[in-house]
Amino acid sequence: MYKKQTILITNDDGITAPGIRALVDAVQDLAEIIVVAPDRPQSGMGHAITIGEPLRMNEVNIFEGVKAYQTTGTPADCVKLAKSVVLHRKPDLCISGINHGSNASINILYSGTMSAAMEAALEGIPAIGFSLLDFSHHADFSLAKQVAHILSKKVLEEGLPPHTLLNVNIPKCTIQEHKGMKICKQGNGSWNENFDTRKDPRGVEYHWMVGSFVHKDQDADSDINVLDQNYTSIVPIQYDLTHYKLKEELSNSWRDVLA
Numbered sequence: 371m372y373k374k375q376t377i378l379i380t381n382d383d384g385i386t387a388p389g390i391r392a393l394v395d396a397v398q399d400l401a402e403i404i405v406v407a408p409d410r411p412q413s414g415m416g417h418a419i420t421i422g423e424p425l426r427m428n429e430v431n432i433f434e435g436v437k438a439y440q441t442t443g444t445p446a447d448c449v450k451l452a453k454s455v456v457l458h459r460k461p462d463l464c465i466s467g468i469n470h471g472s473n474a475s476i477n478i479l480y481s482g483t484m485s486a487a488m489e490a491a492l493e494g495i496p497a498i499g500f501s502l503l504d505f506s507h508h509a510d511f512s513l514a515k516q517v518a519h520i521l522s523k524k525v526l527e528e529g530l531p532p533h534t535l536l537n538v539n540i541p542k543c544t545i546q547e548h549k550g551m552k553i554c555k556q557g558n559g560s561w562n563e564n565f566d567t568r569k570d571p572r573g574v575e576y577h578w579m580v581g582s583f584v585h586k587d588q589d590a591d592s593d594i595n596v597l598d599q600n601y602t603s604i605v606p607i608q609y610d611l612t613h614y615k616l617k618e619e620l621s622n623s624w625r626d627v628l629a
């Protein structure tokens with residue numbers, strides 16, 4: 371029996387990103403820490419896993435007093451490797467981040483940060499994804515570290531319902547400007563996308579995806595609106611995507627084709 375709890379830390383910005391170092395610092399006093407993270411940025415990977423090539427992993431001395439491993443895999447791969455190859459058991463908590471940039475609203479579906487946490491939830495491991503609304507490499511993680519410490523401690527002590535996780539986004543503001551934390555819902559938004567088409571030096575076309583985020587949700591308890599007011603948003607989520615109301619409606623209205 372393991373007397374000391376274990377926290378698995380991973381991310382999608384890569385093991386050398388400032389955000390993951392901030393997360394290690396934030397929770398190092400709470401439990402034994404194991405870091406397994408990608409060896410390079412994997413933003414926007416979603417829940418991709420590696421099946422067509424071997425995964426490589428090696429131990430690195432990056433965080434003082436903390437066992438850390440970098441891998442060639444995706445964020446979801448990192449969780450699988452941590453459980454099956456490094457720990458040979460489930461950690462008590464998996465935290466992912468601190469992501470550089472928002473994972474509020476629809477962004478959760480594209481996020482490697484949140485997919486790592488989702489993979490942990492699939493395995494029955496309580497999980498939290500942390501994101502700071504600041505893309506800068508030199509972002510101030512002071513507030514995010516406070517939030518990560520408080521929420522990680524809370525989940526370690528009380529757990530979460532099976533196969534659920536938390537999507538936590540921290541506003542870009544000072545500790546003094548921060549108004550607190552709110553449990554809220556995932557906001558409704560979408561990306562208005564376009565492609566900037568250019569030509570390389572050989573005259574071959576290539577495309578950069580560009581666009582802007584469109585916020586469609588006016589509900590006061592949506593994560594985007596909460597963040598706009600300098601609150602940290604906490605959205606409880608699950609991986610069951612079934613639309614239960616529609617399931618019931620179709621079961622009744624489609625009886626002629628289902629028979």
